[in-house]
Amino acid sequence: MDAVIDVLLDIFTKPAVIVALIALIGLAAQSKSFSDVLKGTVRTLVGFLVLAAGAGVVVTALNPFGEMFQHAFNVQGVVPNNEAIVAQVLLDYGSAAALIFFFGMIVNIALAATTRFKYIYLSGHVAFYIAAMFAVILGVAGFAPWAVVLWGSIAQGVYMVVSPALVQPFMRRVTGTDDVALGHTGGAGIALSGLVALITRGKGTSKSTEEMNFPKGLGFLRDTTVIVALSMAVIYVIVGLFAGAPYIENELSNGDNFIVYLLLLAANFSAGVFIILAGVRVVLAEIVPAFKGISEKLVKNAKPALDVPIVFTFAPNAVLIGFLASFVGGIVSMAAMVAMGTAVIIPGVVAHFMTGAASGVIGNAAGGRRGAMLGAFANGVAISFLPLFLLPVLGNVGLANATFSDADYGVFGLILGGLSAAGGQVAIIVGLIASVAVLYVLTFVLRARDKALAAATNTPEAREVEADLTDEAGRAATPPAVTPRH
Numbered sequence: 001m002d003a004v005i006d007v008l009l010d011i012f013t014k015p016a017v018i019v020a021l022i023a024l025i026g027l028a029a030q031s032k033s034f035s036d037v038l039k040g041t042v043r044t045l046v047g048f049l050v051l052a053a054g055a056g057v058v059v060t061a062l063n064p065f066g067e068m069f070q071h072a073f074n075v076q077g078v079v080p081n082n083e084a085i086v087a088q089v090l091l092d093y094g095s096a097a098a099l100i101f102f103f104g105m106i107v108n109i110a111l112a113a114t115t116r117f118k119y120i121y122l123s124g125h126v127a128f129y130i131a132a133m134f135a136v137i138l139g140v141a142g143f144a145p146w147a148v149v150l151w152g153s154i155a156q157g158v159y160m161v162v163s164p165a166l167v168q169p170f171m172r173r174v175t176g177t178d179d180v181a182l183g184h185t186g187g188a189g190i191a192l193s194g195l196v197a198l199i200t201r202g203k204g205t206s207k208s209t210e211e212m213n214f215p216k217g218l219g220f221l222r223d224t225t226v227i228v229a230l231s232m233a234v235i236y237v238i239v240g241l242f243a244g245a246p247y248i249e250n251e252l253s254n255g256d257n258f259i260v261y262l263l264l265l266a267a268n269f270s271a272g273v274f275i276i277l278a279g280v281r282v283v284l285a286e287i288v289p290a291f292k293g294i295s296e297k298l299v300k301n302a303k304p305a306l307d308v309p310i311v312f313t314f315a316p317n318a319v320l321i322g323f324l325a326s327f328v329g330g331i332v333s334m335a336a337m338v339a340m341g342t343a344v345i346i347p348g349v350v351a352h353f354m355t356g357a358a359s360g361v362i363g364n365a366a367g368g369r370r371g372a373m374l375g376a377f378a379n380g381v382a383i384s385f386l387p388l389f390l391l392p393v394l395g396n397v398g399l400a401n402a403t404f405s406d407a408d409y410g411v412f413g414l415i416l417g418g419l420s421a422a423g424g425q426v427a428i429i430v431g432l433i434a435s436v437a438v439l440y441v442l443t444f445v446l447r448a449r450d451k452a453l454a455a456a457t458n459t460p461e462a463r464e465v466e467a468d469l470t471d472e473a474g475r476a477a478t479p480p481a482v483t484p485r486h
Contacts, residue, residue: 047282054275077344080405107157183305186355189407197371206368322360329380386410393417
């Protein structure tokens with residue numbers, strides 16, 4: 001059994017493998033030629049590996065920044081880092097987490113096939129992380145191992161359709177279509193950024209982050225790669241000066257000059273963003289057409305829910321603005337925790353980059369530049385305080401010096417933990433059954449609404465009005481006849 005679990009984990013925790021398999025199934029379902037199936041599958045696999053490589057470059061460049069920040073400002077506390085906390089969780093809950101992850105995907109597909117929530121969650125790595133959190137909370141609540149897997153799988157499946165649904169209204173603004181969704185454990189915070197952007201956008205249309213006007217002499221700043229590298233160079237050098245040259249050269253740079261080291265880190269960060277954008281373009285070009293096969297054969301109108309970098313190409317300037325605004329939100333929140341005397345959540349640089357960048361893109365689509373900044377700032381506050389509130393429901397795991405970082409862990413973890421505190425195992429079971437029932441009730445209500453709208457627009461009166469409007473539009477689009485002069 002353990003060997004089977006290990007094989008499944010090797011397959012389904014690798015996003016590139018999952019997405020390549022989906023492309024293979026989708027293209028085969030459309031009866032594409034062997035050549036097209038092979039090409040689409042390989043390009044999808046390689047595209048996702050390129051994306052992952054870019055993310056790895058960014059993380060490698062950001063890790064020293066986090067260490068410098070803590071050293072420079074003498075900050076100690078709980079670090080939100082998914083990989084670190086999951087490594088601790090797997091020591092006691094590894095098998096349960098793996099089984100929840102696997103059966104949760106089956107529940108995800110079943111819900112997508114039978115409800116209006118047509119999202120197939122393809123970000124395997126973060127889905128496994130949240131499965132680990134569900135295993136911890138249900139284990140702390142006292143469930144037997146088989147019950148942890150059963151109810152955890154239902155929680156996982158519900159989560160996999162609800163989280164993308166929260167962000168989808170804003171994703172439509174970003175992409176201009178309804179073909180792609182966002183599947184990431186930062187979904188709640190990213191949706192919050194879109195909501196904040198809508199509330200604060202004011203009257204009129206706010207300019208987009210992509211419409212920045214630079215003097216002719218500064219035209220090079222229109223290049224995203226250049227502006228990201230220069231901006232990050234300034235940030236790295238400022239924090240590096242506070243950390244001090246001796247610390248950087250002795251602990252981080254292996255003796256290299258600290259200024260040279262910091263500038264290269266900034267350039268590496270920009271290179272990582274460049275690689276991510278290239279990978280995203282390839283994946284989007286392949287996975288959306290391939291997914292039509294899934295929609296036609298398995299789950300009608302299914303939408304792939306993909307990792308956060310999928311939105312980066314739509315507003316590259318907003319990526320940097322969102323990251324910085326979210327990080328500022330984390331710093332402000334950290335200062336507030338120090339003042340309140342609570343545990344201190346250190347700003348997780350990687351979490352603020354990934355979810356903050358996506359929040360910037362979503363906020364920009366909903367409310368322009370102001371929305372990008374305020375929305376991402378709100379995300380930064382959310383992913384600082386939600387991990388703080390989550391600590392008590394994680395049992396002994398909550399006493400560790402690391403915790404889950406993104407907003408969905410806090411929102412969905414606190415819901416399960418709150419049910420456990422309110423009524424124990426019975427409350428959790430009733431809550432999960434009720435959540436599934438709500439999905440089907442919403443499906444019934446929305447389908448009834450759609451039928452009513454279709455019937456209303458199919459009356460003779462409605463068709464006559466539509467015909468009149470069509471004729472009027474046609475006349476307006478037709479230029480007046482010009483009588484030729486002799």
